[in-house]
Structure formats: structure tokens, C-alpha cells
Amino acid sequence: MSTDRFVSPDDIRSLFAQAMSTMYRTEVPLYGTLVDLVAEINDAVLTADPSLAEQLDRTDERARLGQERHGAIRVGTAEELATLGRLFAVMGMHPVGYYDLSVAGVPVHSTAFRPRTATALAHNPFRVFTSLLRLELIEDAALRDTAAQILARRRIFTDTALALIAQAERDGGLSDADARRFVIEALETFRWHGDATVSLDTYHALHDAHRLIADVVCFRGPHINHLTPRTLDIDAAQAAMLARGIDAKAVVEGPPPRRCPILLRQTSFKALQETVHFPSGAAPSGDAGTHTARFGEIEQRGLALTRKGRALYDRLLAQARDSGGAGSTGQDYPTRLAAAFQVFPDDHATLRREGLGYYRYALTAAGRADPAAVGELPAEALIAAGLASADPIVYEDFLPVSAAGIFQSNLGGEEQRAYAAHANRDAFEQALGMQVEDEFAIYERLQAESLATLRAA
Ligand code: OOG
Numbered sequence: 001m002s003t004d005r006f007v008s009p010d011d012i013r014s015l016f017a018q019a020m021s022t023m024y025r026t027e028v029p030l031y032g033t034l035v036d037l038v039a040e041i042n043d044a045v046l047t048a049d050p051s052l053a054e055q056l057d058r059t060d061e062r063a064r065l066g067q068e069r070h071g072a073i074r075v076g077t078a079e080e081l082a083t084l085g086r087l088f089a090v091m092g093m094h095p096v097g098y099y100d101l102s103v104a105g106v107p108v109h110s111t112a113f114r115p116r117t118a119t120a121l122a123h124n125p126f127r128v129f130t131s132l133l134r135l136e137l138i139e140d141a142a143l144r145d146t147a148a149q150i151l152a153r154r155r156i157f158t159d160t161a162l163a164l165i166a167q168a169e170r171d172g173g174l175s176d177a178d179a180r181r182f183v184i185e186a187l188e189t190f191r192w193h194g195d196a197t198v199s200l201d202t203y204h205a206l207h208d209a210h211r212l213i214a215d216v217v218c219f220r221g222p223h224i225n226h227l228t229p230r231t232l233d234i235d236a237a238q239a240a241m242l243a244r245g246i247d248a249k250a251v252v253e254g255p256p257p258r259r260c261p262i263l264l265r266q267t268s269f270k271a272l273q274e275t276v277h278f279p280s281g282a283a284p285s286g287d288a289g290t291h292t293a294r295f296g297e298i299e300q301r302g303l304a305l306t307r308k309g310r311a312l313y314d315r316l317l318a319q320a321r322d323s324g325g326a327g328s329t330g331q332d333y334p335t336r337l338a339a340a341f342q343v344f345p346d347d348h349a350t351l352r353r354e355g356l357g358y359y360r361y362a363l364t365a366a367g368r369a370d371p372a373a374v375g376e377l378p379a380e381a382l383i384a385a386g387l388a389s390a391d392p393i394v395y396e397d398f399l400p401v402s403a404a405g406i407f408q409s410n411l412g413g414e415e416q417r418a419y420a421a422h423a424n425r426d427a428f429e430q431a432l433g434m435q436v437e438d439e440f441a442i443y444e445r446l447q448a449e450s451l452a453t454l455r456a457a
């Protein structure tokens, strides 16, 4: 059967990411400001640094950069999560990674839905960090039941969206017209609804258990809570945010500034205080009818680390956070962080040699012109001879400590409880109805595919 009557999932994802961005611009005008600011900074960086521009051309990152976003949502039930998994699959987005945030006092566990292949990532790397509320972490049994009952009643997908998901699964794709309808219908799930589904009293009870519980349980759907553009210079972007009077988070999460960026650095601005209408019988009084749900975030992405590199990152980050005993708070944190990371190699040759990061290999023009010289030479010899290039493979995932910091700052900052519960990947996968893929396996594959191209000629 021919499949060209179907739109590619990559195109559906691009349409959806674009539609989401347009919607969020009207919902949160400050998002538009951030997107414009990031675009200006990226242009300036690429103009000032032609070798970076060439590198991003080689790795297909330059074309995608202007479209590149991640979003985040939080859902309440296994059924919601499983259906989201099916909805994202229509757009070529699959669950990668397991994140346990209960250790940081946030009663959720999460995955990232994202594309996985080099072609799909180059087309549009749109990702959605998706968290499932862990009701079992609510101590008060009566409140837990109330929350479960409220969640069981809501329907977060439109009938048409559900029908189109089933159709795509049955037929193996969607036609152009159906793909466009699908995007419009899918968007409804992520829209902000200013009407709470519960009384003000119930809202307060859930809010007192944890702000996040109220955020997930009291609304009609899992509103997108931020949409993050990718900057090439987060320090410049952070300074520009502050200069424009945007209330940015004090600390940039992730590694310190480096010559060779690794993983992910992120900063956010505080959540908006939004008016919420509660069902009648519980008229809001004073500022009671408000909720903080949506915030802004920008990020800079760098080299994807191997397990060995990641272990070193985790160790050094813990060291920086523990020294001084103040976590990531305190004025001297950037200094402590930079000091801890002194021992993390900061040139690509060493990072490659020590097996700390993943690279994308390709023949240079000279290598393509001279297959005989390329022969069976090892990759490092080809690089030394100018016959091959090695460019960093960009990190497409998230960091649990950073994510926890971002949750915290947007939940009001001071909320510092830890749950006794531990990671429960099995329960998460059971709720999702499938396994989450190992991020390292994906980077490993991307690197291996690029190495194979050296010999293809
Ligand atoms: C998700 C926070 C995590 C990130 O970039 O680490 C996240 C949330 O607040 O729902 O988006």
C-alpha cells in the first residue's frame, strides 16, 4: 500500500509546534518577547562566530534553530498519559527517558516525548516534557479520593482528536486535510482554561497539599505551562531579559558557562498570576481567585554526554550544590559551580578522547575527494588529516535537577519538601502503556550512523 497519501509525522509535528507557538503568543505575550529576544541574540552570535555557524550547518541544527521549542504539561491519570502517548506518536514523538521528581519534593514523574532519528530531529526537534501526578503521594486519604474522582470525570481530548488518533493508528497515517484537523483538535488539549472545575474550597484544600496538585486537578485540561526557545548564548539572553525588566530566575540551571557547551542550561521568568473563575457558590474574594500556571523559559543546548560524561556531570553538580550546604541558592553559587567544573575537560579533542560526549562524524570536502586516503583510517586519524570532521551531537533531553529547580521556582520557590517515595519507572511505564526509550541508546545510534558514513564512500 502506498503511503504518499499520508502526510509525514514530521510535517504534522512542525504544524503542531507552529500552532502551539501561535496560541501561546496570544496566551502569554511575554513569550513573544522572549522568542524575539532569542532570535536577535542567535543572529548576533552566528554573525560573530562563523565557525559555529558552519558547525550548525553541518549538523543540520541551523535550519531548525528558529523553530526549536520544548513545552511542558502535567497530567492526572494513567489514561490521560497513555492517550497523550498515542497523540504524540501521530506526530513522530516518542517517550524518551524517565525523570523522578519526587526526590525534589515535586509529586510527579515524567518523560519527554520527542523525535528520535537524525532526519526527524533535523526536521523539527519539538519536545514536550510530560509529567504524571502521583496521587499516591498525597497523604490525606480523603483528599486523595476527591482528587481521583475529579480527575476521573474530566475529558481532556476532543472527540474528533480521539477519532483521528484511532484513524491514524488504523490506516498508518493521516491525509493532509485530516492532519490539519488533527492539529486544530489536538491543540484544544493544551489550551489554558480560566474556569476551574472545582469549588474554591476544594482548590484550596488541594493547593495546601501541594500547589502542583491543584494545578493538575482543578482545570479542564493539562494547559501547556511554558514553551521554550533555544538560545545560542544564555548569559547574553539572561542579561537581556533583566535589562528589559523581565523577572528572571536568579540562577541559570545546569552546567556553568564553558567554551564547549554541554547538556543544557536554562533560566526562566516567574509564573504569571492569573485570574481564575470558580463555579458559582464559591465566589472568589480578595485575591483568592488566582492561580499561577504559566511561565517563560529559555535554554541553551550543548554536547550530549555519554554515561561516563554524565556521571562526571552529576558528581560535579552535586559537589557544587553541597559545598556551602545551600543547594543552588546563595550569591556564591556561580563561583562554586565554576570551581567544581574546573576538572571537566573543555575542548572537544579531549572530550572525544576520554569518551565523555557523543559526536557526529562526516567526511570533509577533502575526505570526499580522496576515498583512497580515507581508506580504513581510524576516525581520529581522519580528523587529524583534515579528511573528517567531528561535531558535537546536541543534547535533546532534560536534566532532573534543573527540572526540579524550574518546578520549584514556579511553584513559589520556597516549597522544599521531599517525598519518601522513590523512582518508580515500572509504574510510569505501566501507566503510559509502553516503555520509555533510553536516551543514551539514541545518541549512541546517531554517533554510530555518522561513523558509518565515513566508510560509505
Ligand atoms: C516541567 C519543568 C521541567 C524543564 O525544562 O526542565 C522543564 C514543568 O514545570 O511542568 O520543563
Ligand code: NI
Pocket (backbone or CB within 6 Å): 070, 071, 072, 129, 226, 228, 297, 406
Ligand atoms: Ni522547560
